[in-house]
Amino acid sequence: MKVGFLVLVLILEPWRPQAWGAWGVNLLTRWRLFLFARMPRVGAVLWLGVVGFPLLLMTGVQSGLGWLHLGALVPLLVLGLGIDLRGPLAHLRQGGMQIPPYSEPNQSVRAVLDEGILGSYQRFFAPLFWFFLLPGGWGPLLYCGTALLVEAEPDGLFYRRMQAGLDWIPVRLLALTFALVGDFEEALYAWRDPDRLFLSSQELLQAVVHGALGSGQANGGNGPFEALEADQLTSAEGLIWRAVVLWGVSAGLATALLGGR
Template identity: 30%
Template structure:
């Protein structure tokens, strides 16, 4: 059942990609902002209460809806799981940006490539060189593919047998709350940071292994072991190092931003990033998705034959 849900959700997302600015996401973000305004008194426990208020009702709706619909009809339970997995994934959100940036760079339209990258990442891109645009696009694509595809799929698969699509809902909500509340010095967002760190621990490493298997295994593992801790965020460093090694491309390094040179550690190995590597990066993500599908298929067959 999980395999069928996964395939149908991926197919639906390819046919009709959903924007991260859709009404459901925007409503959740507005609710998160309202909770922060009303509950943020500068204490850790306030962040815990706000997180639970934001997430627990969604998990209850996802799980209870699955149980009730599945009791009425297996097909209704299947449709519910496909629908919620579809709304929590976003493969096309980054692959579409990849395609646009790659096309603009191939046509030597640097202004268009910079604009597309700025819309995607929210960073200043007006001073980036073509190679820096390509490098930053690969980095953002690697991180977004993890957030919107691999981590979401991992938690969907872990909880699918007992709670249907609740795992995917849990991860997407936790990720959005960390983006809104986390990464700051105040205590309110510390719980959101901690929850996402726990949820990320296993899928980050499984995704990196997938990149290694579907790319240059030796270089990917070498970069992971020797370079990941250079990055400011270790989990992101694991993903970028493994992807850079698997692709044979150098990531990180300096960027021209905000009228200065932003120094960053070199990560990956091989040739400097360029527009030629953008299709390869998308291909690596797709191959890794297919690897996960194959693993789920083998597991399902094993369960069926046991």
């Protein structure tokens, strides 16, 4: 059923108003600001208020609608409001239009690419991973709520540890996906480079993406963290779409093997 929800959301994505992509995040942001003014800023306590309470509320609503056989509407709505692929792709597309396609490699291309890739991970792939792994619509709400707290209080150790735990598996799964649908040799070189053993999960993802786009060192390139050419932003869009297709097919196969659960 969740695979069907994903297909439906992706089909409707081109016709969804742009503002809807941020509606769910804006709602969580307002709830966070409301609690910030009324609760002590103790990591675990505030996290339970910002993330835990909406999870319980959503579970109660889904159980109530279950009596009317409408419980499936809750995870569908959460998925539709919790993931956004159009925004990161638009960022890459606009960056490619602003930078001349035949310009010399420069750091501005790298900045646009890194922001677009990280946006696609945080706003689509990570919430989608936890959507499939956790019951109901828990996944997108859990990840997006935690990410909002990290963004609001980057020095909060509890929030950063929570997000690091939530990022560990999906980042590496997405990095492997990019390697499979891109330049595998370059991506693997970037992943296994001993100089980058202590990168954070998100920095590792960016390095692997640079390698998957063929800008690594395995074939004498400039290296994953060097300047990139503008046309690689278009290649990054294709890389993301191939990853989306591979994740969708893999989720469908996994669902079929598990008997539709």
